[in-house]
Amino acid sequence: MLSPVSEPALRERRRRQTEREIADAALDLFERQGVDRTTVDDIARAAGISPRTFFRYFATKEAAALVPHVALDERVERMLAEIGPGRPLLDQLEEVWREVLTAFDDGRSEAGRLMLRVRRLMLAEPALRQAAATLDARRLDDLVARVTSALGLDDDLGPRLAIEASGLAVRVALDRWADAREAGRASDLLETYAGASRHLRTLGG
Amino acid sequence: MLSPVSEPALRERRRRQTEREIADAALDLFERQGVDRTTVDDIARAAGISPRTFFRYFATKEAAALVPHVALDERVERMLAEIGPGRPLLDQLEEVWREVLTAFDDGRSEAGRLMLRVRRLMLAEPALRQAAATLDARRLDDLVARVTSALGLDDDLGPRLAIEASGLAVRVALDRWADAREAGRASDLLETYAGASRHLRTLGG
DNA sequence: CGCCTTGTTGGCAGTCACTGACACAATTCG
DNA sequence: CGAATTGTGTCAGTGACTGCCAACAAGGCG
Numbered sequence: 117m118l119s120p121v122s123e124p125a126l127r128e129r130r131r132r133q134t135e136r137e138i139a140d141a142a143l144d145l146f147e148r149q150g151v152d153r154t155t156v157d158d159i160a161r162a163a164g165i166s167p168r169t170f171f172r173y174f175a176t177k178e179a180a181a182l183v184p185h186v187a188l189d190e191r192v193e194r195m196l197a198e199i200g201p202g203r204p205l206l207d208q209l210e211e212v213w214r215e216v217l218t219a220f221d222d223g224r225s226e227a228g229r230l231m232l233r234v235r236r237l238m239l240a241e242p243a244l245r246q247a248a249a250t251l252d253a254r255r256l257d258d259l260v261a262r263v264t265s266a267l268g269l270d271d272d273l274g275p276r277l278a279i280e281a282s283g284l285a286v287r288v289a290l291d292r293w294a295d296a297r298e299a300g301r302a303s304d305l306l307e308t309y310a311g312a313s314r315h316l317r318t319l320g321g
Numbered sequence: 322m323l324s325p326v327s328e329p330a331l332r333e334r335r336r337r338q339t340e341r342e343i344a345d346a347a348l349d350l351f352e353r354q355g356v357d358r359t360t361v362d363d364i365a366r367a368a369g370i371s372p373r374t375f376f377r378y379f380a381t382k383e384a385a386a387l388v389p390h391v392a393l394d395e396r397v398e399r400m401l402a403e404i405g406p407g408r409p410l411l412d413q414l415e416e417v418w419r420e421v422l423t424a425f426d427d428g429r430s431e432a433g434r435l436m437l438r439v440r441r442l443m444l445a446e447p448a449l450r451q452a453a454a455t456l457d458a459r460r461l462d463d464l465v466a467r468v469t470s471a472l473g474l475d476d477d478l479g480p481r482l483a484i485e486a487s488g489l490a491v492r493v494a495l496d497r498w499a500d501a502r503e504a505g506r507a508s509d510l511l512e513t514y515a516g517a518s519r520h521l522r523t524l525g526g
Numbered sequence: 527c528g529c530c531t532t533g534t535t536g537g538c539a540g541t542c543a544c545t546g547a548c549a550c551a552a553t554t555c556g
Numbered sequence: 557c558g559a560a561t562t563g564t565g566t567c568a569g570t571g572a573c574t575g576c577c578a579a580c581a582a583g584g585c586g
Binding site: 274277 | 409411447454455458459478479482490517520522524
Binding site: 124126127155156157167168171175176177 | 541542543544545552553554555
């Protein structure tokens, strides 16, 4: 059949399970020996699959550790559907980001703890930062186009700068948050983000 | 001798010459067959060197086509020494960028034509954009630290956002410039940059 | 000019990320 | 159950990149 009416439950469940196992193994190995010293074979072995199968789940070894990062992007993408004209774009974007970041509950929720691990790793691993940037870039053009049309504009310059700039604030906030936690200092994610946003708005002095 | 007083002229000249030949070959091949379809062996053959030697000049094949990009970064880095307190940071950064971009003379100077070729390529080649971003990232932390200390601050949040945001405006401007030229539309680089800067300053509405 | 130090090059072998092709096994559907 | 679909492992291959070593070119020095 070309389009199965219902998703077969078992396959779907197993697929998710395997993906999770790979992601766990990758994150764990990256934390313990670093990205460079970890081979795809290592990850595959730890996850109990063949190297070939690894690449059927993730395009690169870095992507395996960035599942939480992608999940965040996807959540933002879904919420972006609600954006429209009437209110300043930056306000709306920041509202979306605040809502998404709130779900991390400052590292107390499961998702939050996971993101903290990933961001800590990213601080020390340029390869991961780069991979994350690549993943983000692929979504960005789509996002910009969608927002531009939702606002009824024909020039995407404004939306592009607003979206990239607000994304920049989030990235910086996540970095500082992870860095502070790594050093044992107290740090509130939403507060950090608010500070970054404020700086962005007052760039002009 | 541990520290030669004067650089031997011949070796230096040859090294520059070889680097230039590799860069030319890489840019040419990338334009004609795309980055993915071009191997290091191709570039090395076209430049008349061995593949092994290629990697003594450039760490990756993408870097070979990004010499102008790096040159721009280096110019900015040198000019950043003049930054100090007293005037709004963003104003000073924009002045640096304007000065550097002016040297391209909107594509009429040799450097300008070259940058236009590189930027056109980058529009179509994600691998090149990514490589450029990686090169930029390596300099960024250094830049931020230098500016932060030049301003006598102990928190780099402001400088980081200002530097990254103004870099963002430049990137967007270069993209639009190359895109317009590619489509045969008229486009002035400095004007485009001015527009992007204005948007950045009025993000808040 | 020979002598020595140092930088440059090419070849070779090796690692590792990633891909296509194929055979086989598990799952789903009728 | 049997047939179609989908997931998996094996294998062979490409291509980026690195370490090592031997040959050679260049510069400094007596």
